[in-house]
Amino acid sequence: MKILLDECLPLDFRHSFPGHDAHSTEWAGLKGRKNGELLRDAELAGYEILLTVDQGIPHQQNLAGRKLSIIAIRARTNQLEDLLPFVDAILNVLETMTPGQIVPIG
Numbered sequence: 042m043k044i045l046l047d048e049c050l051p052l053d054f055r056h057s058f059p060g061h062d063a064h065s066t067e068w069a070g071l072k073g074r075k076n077g078e079l080l081r082d083a084e085l086a087g088y089e090i091l092l093t094v095d096q097g098i099p100h101q102q103n104l105a106g107r108k109l110s111i112i113a114i115r116a117r118t119n120q121l122e123d124l125l126p127f128v129d130a131i132l133n134v135l136e137t138m139t140p141g142q143i144v145p146i147g
Contacts, residue, residue, distance in 0.1 A: 042135055045083045047093035048072050051121045057128045061135070076101055084109040090138065094119045104141040115147035
């Protein structure tokens with residue numbers, strides 16, 4: 042699965058998803074984009090999942106008809122040590138996600 046890590050996530054978090062193509066927004070050339078523009082451009086680039094800690098995205102964006110899905114992680118902070126405990130839950134959700142879905146984790 043092709044996963045995009047929102048720029049609010051640490052770069053090294055991408056190594057937590059073996060068997061998946063996980064990239065930072067900077068690597069993908071999408072850094073600095075606003076939420077709606079980010080979703081559109083990520084989808085055009087073939088990303089299937091956006092990982093974020095931005096709790097506003099699910100309420101601000103309508104994913105109806107989109108191929109991209111969002112996993113919104115509710116961690117104490119966006120530091121790697123606070124995100125790592127959610128990796129197993131994220132990997133489990135990836136197995137059942139459908140396009141246009143928003144799933145909160147944590």
